[in-house]
Every structure is written in structure tokens, then in C-alpha cells.
Amino acid sequence: MAAISVTDINLEAGSIYIKSTPTTNSRTLSLKPGQILLLYTWLREIRPRLLKGADSDVLLIGHRSKPMSADDIVKHVIRSYKNTYPERSVTAQAIRGSVIANLLAHGHDISVVQQFAGHKYPSSTERYKQSGVETLKAAIEQYHPMR
Structure with a gap:
């Protein structure tokens, strides 16, 4: 999830592109309407506030205006x-x-x-x-x- 960029999200098509890794293939997955709405809100409202003018292509941004690492995402899920x-x-x-x-x-x-x-x-x-x-x-x- 830490590797997903803003350009991997296509809200108009309702899809997300997942890049390949050494153990997985790349794929494009369909998004459900609720997911599209959440991502729209994240991309248009929440993410820009977190970035505070900084520039980043990474989808998930933390409170310090920095991209979230895989460890940060795991900690957030657990918490x-x-x-x-x-x-x-x-x-x-x-x-x-x-x-x-x-x-x-x-x-x-x-x-x-x-x-x-x-x-x-x-x-x-x-x-x-x-x-x-x-x-x-x-x-x-x-x-x-x-x-």
C-alpha cells in the first residue's frame, strides 16, 4: 500500500492499479462506489491538507506531510x-x-x-x-x- 501513487487511482474508471513486486503480479482492480467516494474525499480534501503545500505523488500521507511507510501503515491498522x-x-x-x-x-x-x-x-x-x-x-x- 505504501507504493501506491496518486496516478495509480482512476476515479473516472473506478479502478486502482497495483504495481508488481518480486512476489506478486501487477493488476488493475475495480473500486466499489463507497471506495470511490472515500478516495475522492481523500484526494480532494484530506490529502492536500496533510501535504501542507509539499509535493508528493504517494497516495498515503501521514500527519507530518511525509509519505507513510509500510511500517507506519501496519502500526495504523493495528492501532x-x-x-x-x-x-x-x-x-x-x-x-x-x-x-x-x-x-x-x-x-x-x-x-x-x-x-x-x-x-x-x-x-x-x-x-x-x-x-x-x-x-x-x-x-x-x-x-x-x-x-
Whole structure:
């Protein structure tokens, strides 16, 4: 997320371009209407105030008018959600994994999820599949009163 630039956002087309990394492919993802509205507000109102006249192409800007690093983003996610989910370890990676697992659990085709996640290999996406037994085990571990 720290690598996303303002030019990667196309509000008119309702899309965001994600650059490739050593482990993921580049991809263009569709934005939902609520996401478009949030990004519009961020780009037109909030981000310019945070920049305070500074110049930066980076999408996410912190309170000191500097681009947010990956570590800053992780700290923000943890700080924002630790009270909402106190029993869970909330990280950017956990959220990403949860989204991928949920897409697969809801029957989305593995090749579609692979493209969405930017995985180079189908096997990378397949490891997020959970069998019914694994899901049941996870629920028991989380909610069983004798743990």
C-alpha cells in the first residue's frame, strides 16, 4: 500500500492499479462506489491538507506531510483495530489473507482470486483454501471454553 501513487487511482474508471513486486503480479482492480467516494474525499480534501503545500505523488500521507511507510501503515491498522478485535492479531497480512480465504470460501473461481491477489502461481492462492474441517478446528480453537 505504501507504493501506491496518486496516478495509480482512476476515479473516472473506478479502478486502482497495483504495481508488481518480486512476489506478486501487477493488476488493475475495480473500486466499489463507497471506495470511490472515500478516495475522492481523500484526494480532494484530506490529502492536500496533510501535504501542507509539499509535493508528493504517494497516495498515503501521514500527519507530518511525509509519505507513510509500510511500517507506519501496519502500526495504523493495528492501532485502529486492536480494540475492535482484541482477541486477534490484526495485521495487514492477516486482513489480506482473510479477504483471499473469504473469496475462495464463497466459491469464487481460483483463477479470479489469483488475479485479484496478484499471485504468480495458482498454488499460492490454493494455500488459502480451507476445508470444512480446518474451519471447524479454527472455530473450536477460538471459541472453546476450555482453551
